[in-house]
Amino acid sequence: MFGVILCGGSGTRLWPLSRKNYPKQFLKLYSDHSLIQETFRRTKKIIPAENIIFVTNQDNFFNVFNQIKEIDGQFDRKNILIEPASLNTAPAIALAMKFLAEKKKANPAEPVIILPADHYIGNEGEFSKILKKAAQSVADNIGTIGIIPTKPETGYGYIRKGEKIDGFFKVLEFKEKPDKETAQKYLTSGEYVWNSGMYIFNEKTFSSELEKYSPKIYEIYKKGYDKILENFHSLPSISIDYAISEKSQKVAVFEGDFGWNDIGSFDSLTEIMKKDPNPRHVNIDSKNIFVHTESNRLVATVEVDDLNIIETADSILVQKRGRAEDVKKIVEYLKNHNLRELKHNLIVHRPWGKYEVLMDEPLLKVKRITVYPEGKLSLQAHNHRVEHWVVVKGTAKIVHGEKEITLQENESTFIPKLTKHRLENSGKINLEIIEVQTGSYLEEDDIIRYDDVYNRK
Numbered sequence: 001m002f003g004v005i006l007c008g009g010s011g012t013r014l015w016p017l018s019r020k021n022y023p024k025q026f027l028k029l030y031s032d033h034s035l036i037q038e039t040f041r042r043t044k045k046i047i048p049a050e051n052i053i054f055v056t057n058q059d060n061f062f063n064v065f066n067q068i069k070e071i072d073g074q075f076d077r078k079n080i081l082i083e084p085a086s087l088n089t090a091p092a093i094a095l096a097m098k099f100l101a102e103k104k105k106a107n108p109a110e111p112v113i114i115l116p117a118d119h120y121i122g123n124e125g126e127f128s129k130i131l132k133k134a135a136q137s138v139a140d141n142i143g144t145i146g147i148i149p150t151k152p153e154t155g156y157g158y159i160r161k162g163e164k165i166d167g168f169f170k171v172l173e174f175k176e177k178p179d180k181e182t183a184q185k186y187l188t189s190g191e192y193v194w195n196s197g198m199y200i201f202n203e204k205t206f207s208s209e210l211e212k213y214s215p216k217i218y219e220i221y222k223k224g225y226d227k228i229l230e231n232f233h234s235l236p237s238i239s240i241d242y243a244i245s246e247k248s249q250k251v252a253v254f255e256g257d258f259g260w261n262d263i264g265s266f267d268s269l270t271e272i273m274k275k276d277p278n279p280r281h282v283n284i285d286s287k288n289i290f291v292h293t294e295s296n297r298l299v300a301t302v303e304v305d306d307l308n309i310i311e312t313a314d315s316i317l318v319q320k321r322g323r324a325e326d327v328k329k330i331v332e333y334l335k336n337h338n339l340r341e342l343k344h345n346l347i348v349h350r351p352w353g354k355y356e357v358l359m360d361e362p363l364l365k366v367k368r369i370t371v372y373p374e375g376k377l378s379l380q381a382h383n384h385r386v387e388h389w390v391v392v393k394g395t396a397k398i399v400h401g402e403k404e405i406t407l408q409e410n411e412s413t414f415i416p417k418l419t420k421h422r423l424e425n426s427g428k429i430n431l432e433i434i435e436v437q438t439g440s441y442l443e444e445d446d447i448i449r450y451d452d453v454y455n456r457k
Contacts, residue, residue: 001135002106003043003052004096007036007064007117008086012331013265013324016315017294020343025117026063029263030272036064036117037071043115044072046128053079053099054117055092062351062454066372084232090243091235093199094210094217098225101203108207111135114199114240120272122259134200134254137167141252142209142245143200144171146193148257152183155264155324157195157241159253171251174241193255197262199240200254209250214243265324266290266308266317288321294345313346313356351454352377353430365437368392371425378452379422385439385446387415389423394431397424420450 011024018024025036033041043052049072056064061082068075081099083092093114100106113131121127134143146159146169157177161169174195178186186192211218217238220231228235236243245251261268270290281291282300286307291299294312301307306321319327334342347356352375359366371377371394379399389396390412398405399422400413407413415421417439425431449456 001047001051001110002100002104002112003047004093004100004112004114005036005039005043005052005054005117006089006092006114007054007056007060008083008092009116009118011118013327014263014269015327015331015334016310016312016317016341016345017292019341019345021059022063022345022347022349023060024263026060026067026349029269030120030276033071034067035119035263037067038121039115039117039119040068041071042121042124042127043113045124046131047113049075050079051104053081053096053104055081055083055096057083057086063349066351066353084229087232087235087237089197089240090214090217090238091232093206093240094221094235095225095228095232097203097206098221098228102225106203108204109202111138111200111202112206114201116197116262118263119196120259120261120263122261124258126258127256127260130254130256130258131198131200133167137254138200138202138252140205141168141201141250142205142248143168143252143254144245145196145198145200145256146253147196147260148255149187149192149194152180152187153194154178154180154183155268156262158183158186158192159195160192161253161255165252168252168254171245171253174246193253194260195241196256196260199245205250206244209244209248213247214238217243265327266292266310266319267321267324270308270321290321315341315345351375351456353425355435358434360442363438363440363442365442367435367437369423369433369435371396371423371431371433373425373428373430375431376424376453377422378447378454378456379420379450381418381420381448381450382439382446383417383448384441385437386417387421388436388438389413389415390434390436392432392434394425394429395427396431396433397426398422399424418448422451 007025011018014024017027026034028034054064064080065077081095154177158175160172162172163170216236220228261272263269278291280293280298284302286301287305289301290308292310293299297311299309308319310317347354353371355367355369357367391407391409396407401419
């Protein structure tokens with residue numbers, strides 16, 4: 001059995017926590033692990049790690065690799081596939097299925113479980129039980145997991161169940177997100193389940209149904225993995241639901257009831273966290289208030305009701321409960337006005353680690369830089385600024401002009417303008433330094449890059 005974890009989404013409805021260059025699947029929202037780490041950890045309980053692959057985009061490749069390596073140091077980076085373009089789930093799954101067939105030599109009849117990277121599962125034992133059952137019973141069907149609804153939810157798609165056969169239901173039809181009245185009818189009837197976006201099928205069935213219902217993708221798919229990569233941009237941007245599931249006569253749904261939540265909004269996150277109130281929230285005569293603080297600031301509310309309050313280092317969102325979809329309007333505004341808060345938080349993630357801007361003023365910028373073990377910044381120089389580095393934790397291996405130096409905790413160095421330099425962590429723990437920049441221009445594009453192990457330009 002194989003597993004495919006899809007992790008190329010943007011998570012715009014969770015702004016300001018989720019940003020374009022660090023979307024929600026990499027956030028730690030309800031535990032000490034990020035959503036993608038939780039998904040990988042759950043999947044490993046039923047599928048060997050070497051049989052689990054990820055599909056993501058170029059920008060997030062190292063976010064995936066660094067986070068999975070953090071909990072599984074032996075994970076093979078070759079199991080992380082890069083989509084040449086973001087084209088929804090059908091092309092991403094096609095890329096993964098052909099990789100498994102050609103590169104992993106998977107048996108065409110072997111089941112493959114397709115999982116989103118950003119879901120919450122409350123009952124992991126029941127989750128594993130349902131997925132194992134589905135893998136054993138799916139045969140030559142396109143299997144999916146339908147969540148038994150608990151309320152008239154308008155934020156999810158629905159699946160209408162048909163005849164029950166061998167532990168699953170034949171799917172009669174897929175339904176788009178309904179209005180409240182329709183959702184209540186679905187709930188009352190007992191004929192519908194929520195569409196979780198999880199799938200189980202084998203390569204033989206996938207290929208056959210792709211040929212029937214999505215010939216544009218199939219024409220490239222049949223030519224092989226390398227051809228899919230080469231021609232990926234020409235594929236239609238379409239979900240697996242529209243490409244195959246809503247047309248196929250072989251779709252089967254397995255019912256699941258394991259505390260599922262897609263964390264698609266702050267209202268969803270509220271449901272998960274309602275038993276764990278924020279200790280940094282002082283509540284005076286307020287009701288139904290959800291507070292999430294990234295910087296651990298104290299938040300106080302007085303006589304207000306039904307609010308989500310989300311605080312990060314550079315932005316604050318105050319949102320009326322029940323208006324989750326409107327966060328997309330904020331994201332669109334940020335995009336149209338080219339505001340930097342769309343892409344990055346003050347904590348910026350890089351292939352080698354991350355940095356946090358502590359102070360940003362004309363002529364002065366201060367950063368806290370973290371370099372992961374084996375991480376290495378590019379060999380570079382700057383035209384307009386000088387840099388002062390102080391090691392806070394770990395050991396820094398530094399190229400400084402024509403020489404190489406090593407700095408321990410509480411030691412420092414000075415990098416003049418136009419001096420070639422590189423910072424590297426060759427140790428076993430994270431390297432942390434404080435960088436003080438001074439000069440006439442302190443933006444990130446003041447960089448002359450001579451060499452980079454991550455092939456950035």
